[in-house]
Amino acid sequence: MKVLIVGGGGREHALAWKAIQSRHIDELHAAPGNPGIGRFAWCHPDVEATDVAGQVDLARRLGIDLVIVGPEAPLAAGLVDALTAAGIPAFGPTAAAARIEASKAYAKEVMTAAGVPTAAYADFTDYQQALAYIEARPGPVVIKADGLAAGKGVQVCADLDEARAALRAAMVEGAFDQAGSRVVIEEVLEGQEVSVLAFSDGRTVKQMVAAQDHKRAGEGDTGPNTGGMGAYAPVPAYTADMAEAVQRRILEPTIAELARRGTPFVGCLFAGLMLTADGPKVIEFNARFGDPETQAVLPLLENDLLEVIQACLEARLHEVDLRFRPGAAVNVVLASAGYPGKYVKGLPISGLVEADQVGVTVFHAGTAFNEDGQVVTAGGRVLGVMATGPTLRDALAMAYAGVDQIQFEGKTYRRDIGWRAL
Template identity: 55%
Template sequence: MDVLVIGSGGREHTLVWKLAQSKKIDKLYALPGNPGMNDLAECITDIAVEENEKITAFAKEKKIDLVVVGPEVPLINGLVDDLQAINIAAFGPTKAAAQLEGSKSFSKEIMKKYNIPTAKYEIFTDADKAKEYIKEQGAPIVIKADGLAAGKGVIVAESEQQALDAIDEIMCDKAFGAAGDSVVIEECLIGEEASVLAFTDGETIVPMMPSQDHKRAFDGDKGPNTGGMGTYAPAPVATPQIMQCVQSKILDPMIAAMQKEGKIYKGCLYAGLMITKDGPKVIEFNARFGDPETQVVLPLLESDLADIMMACANGGLKNQEIKWSNKAAVCVVLAAGGYPRQYKKGDIINGLDIAAQKGALVFHAGTKQTGDNIVTNGGRVLGITALGKDIKEAIANAYADVDTIKFSDMYYRKDIAQKAFKHISL
């Protein structure tokens, strides 16, 4: 079959890399793709991910059998609906189902209605009323822009003043545009975070390996929130008992809830969880693969991803046998100096050829080809993933591969996956 992957980041590079291993795929396209995908797929650089009409026309012209939608924006823009209208199978939820990510208030209301464990919350469209509520509740407290904010619209306020400033930033200064027209204010959950991605065909839902993201920019979980500075899998905080609870109290009820609401959810459902003393609670749902969680989860998948995705799109996931490696994976993100705030683009990346000769897994996230050089073109530039027989070996392998790559003002966290050792012995 012929497959088209939508997107250009590290997540999409990983999806292309994994799909390229399938014997079922004859031709693989990436739109727009990135320089790291050039050896695996034909990159279609003259169409943007927001251009539904051009994407559907391309898919029809090339007789694409399956479109895999990577980022959230095309999902929320209804790309899956447009592809279904011309009978092209798509991996990802419809516009209505993607509201689970597109609107935090919608997501919270569904969880409340169907008793899915999450933080207590209130929704506000008035900044003054939001501030009154913060003064009543005190800190720590969590402020979330209701709409999409590229992973940066969540502020965990340690003090009341920080929370009030967050309301000004989101609702008054419009730091995240229309995404901040309303806010969700939540109790601050205490515990350790885990990410559980799951395949679903709208009826059956199958979790992938649990992973753990590192959102803060600097070691020791210091600094501003980012899109993710690294991940590892499996995350031992998500024990088999916890995962059983996630399946029965979160994943199964959410898929059933979306069916009852007439918004059948297919594709990848991402549950961002806090493992509290009362069990797992949902911090947020995302309507697609996580980034950089994908970079550690898919390298551990031993089954054919194309088969699984087609079963999610067309039904029959319950008949798929999904096998996982017993190894561990670690991904370290190499970022441009200044990220997640202002950073420079266009710096030459050195050492990619040496990394390739070593067999390192280098997933491009923010890169561009300029002449013979690959240069930086984003805040998160590369994701370096390595496997090992256990977490300790995977960490050592990942940082050994990181050492081969250099660019101006490059920075990265040096403590990725260290939290695992709270749960397992060295």
Template identity: 50%
Template sequence: MRILVIGSGGREHAMAWKLSQNPRVERLFIAPGNGGTAEAGENVDIKDDDIRGLVAFARKNSVDLVVPGPELPLVLGVTDAMTEAGIPCFGPDAYAAKLEGSKLFAKTVMREAGVPTAGFAMFQDVKAAREFVRDRGGPVVVKADGLAAGKGVAVCHTVECAEQALEEMLVANRFGGAGSKVLVEDLLEGEEASFLAFCDGERVALMPSSQDHKAIGDGDTGPNTGGMGAYSPAPVLPRSRWEETAELVILPIIRHMKAAGHPFRGVLYAGIMMTEAGPMVLEYNVRFGDPECQPLLMRLDCDLTEVMLACAQGRLDPAMVRWKDDTALCVVMAAQGYPEKYEKGMRIEGIRNSEELPGVKVFQAGTRREDGLVISSGGRVLGVTALAPNLAAAQKLAYQAIERIQFPKSYFRRDIGAKGLGRGV
């Protein structure tokens, strides 16, 4: 069996690592990949937005399954193109991918499907948007409508903050076309959780809950990033509530997409706020989260290849998906200055030493190989991930593993998992 993974981050390293464990996988390609994926398979110099190039490569190399990691190729229609070429692709078509590609589309679908979510208004005119936030006066969230690499969201407790966010998106064009429309939403209060499911268009296999840490600083301070760490399971969404939560935030979307003629296949990710009134959806993603993917795949206790192929072919049996009872926790090591300006080209040592600790795997993201060395090439560089019997042990192990890594001018949060521990787990 031949598999093509699309992407270059820590999520893609985690998927390649897990997929390579299937003895039936004869060749594993990653386009474009990174320093870590080169150890799990063969990196291919094709960008994740080069749909024609990816299809041509998959055809030429007789690929049996395509696994897109990031949202961009999905929004651009890679699944549609692969399906037309007769190649199974683990991911939704371009229409369903608008659940992530357009926040307005997602909100509209939520409203039609009866999914609980915050009230909102959409604007293209900055003057009208300013008047709206001034009239409201209360805390709001300002979101770029399109894809902004996880950074097009501003949580604003003051009118001044909201006006600044509107200025950056609608006037300064900070996020390009992604910010040409903005949503202004009511600010939901509570604790966040990530809730994902494998989907084949009709059936779902729920994944354990997880929790991402978006802010750059300890205590959820500073600007949002692509994610500075995650752990699973998340005590804020315990096992006893998974089925009822799925009925609220997962299954209505699956039914809606099927009725629309675009059955959702792949991973549906609901970012939710656990409020006093119950779970409410903040956003949908149409792929694994990064870094939620890393701890989730550390806990996956079955063959990922067969699960993904079953989803792509519309024959998922939820019983085939099994999970370890252990807790997994991932701490992202980033370059100092991320998510703004940061250095590249720094030599990283100690990864193998770190992985000698039982239960530790270091997933590489912004790295490249150079003369046998691991060199930093991005903002989020490593995802140091630990698997242990409970959250406290997983947290301790992950930070012990970090101590074994030599990475100059690195930065990482020191409180990943603290919210869960605060719940007494």
């Protein structure tokens, strides 16, 4: 089987790493890919993930048997629709089904119709109306840009001043371009946050092992929100009873509602949950594998990834027994200094070979080759250092031993990944 992975970040590296282990793989490609993926696959850096026509043309020219779409933007742009129309099997939702991530207001509409527990909310396209709404509720609120904002469109506002500033940035100053022309304003949910990734074939939905991301840039969950500074799996706080409740009250009703609307969801449905005193509630849905959660979840998956995906595409996921190995996995993100704000690119990275020798797996998230062929920084999140172990403490010890081997100017990371579980 010839497989093409769309994307070039840490999530796509993890997907490629898992796909290459399949007994069905003959040839693996990635577009655009990255230097890490290029160690065992053909990369096509001239084809961007969001270049729908380019991706379809590449898949056709290479005779690809399966395309796995990593990022949200090409899903929202209709890449799966275009590939399907060209007769090329693709794993990921159609643009219509991907609206569950591409529009937070639409996701709330779906959840309301399905009776899925989530935060109370209101949505607005008029700035003055939104301003009047928050001023009538001066307590903490969450303000979300409706559209895709590269993980940066959500702000938890502690007071009215912060809420006014967030609202103005989104709706007046255009901080998120068109994504912020509509906003969703929510109540603040309290509890532990958990990420549940689930395979879906449009009818059946099956959970993977739960993970916990670390969104804040600083230790102790301080500082600005990021795309994620690390993740671990499984999550002790996510009990078997909770998993059963999430299956029954959240995942199955959502998949059924999307099917009822004529937009069946085939792909990976990501439920970002808050474990509140009243039970699990949905913070948001994503229409694809999470990043950095995938890098901690897929190493624990015992199944052949391509076999699970094939079952999803053939609407027979119900036949699959998802299996996860015992123990724990952790992914520690190494970021550029200044992330999630401005940062410098092109800084040389050393110690990658030494990290391999420690026994960790290093996923490339934001790297490139310079003119001398050296791997350099090329993003805010640069690398993910993943390790597994019989316990979380064992996995963390190995991951941080790997972190110590890798050097680049301004290397930034959190030393407390997994602190809630410990």
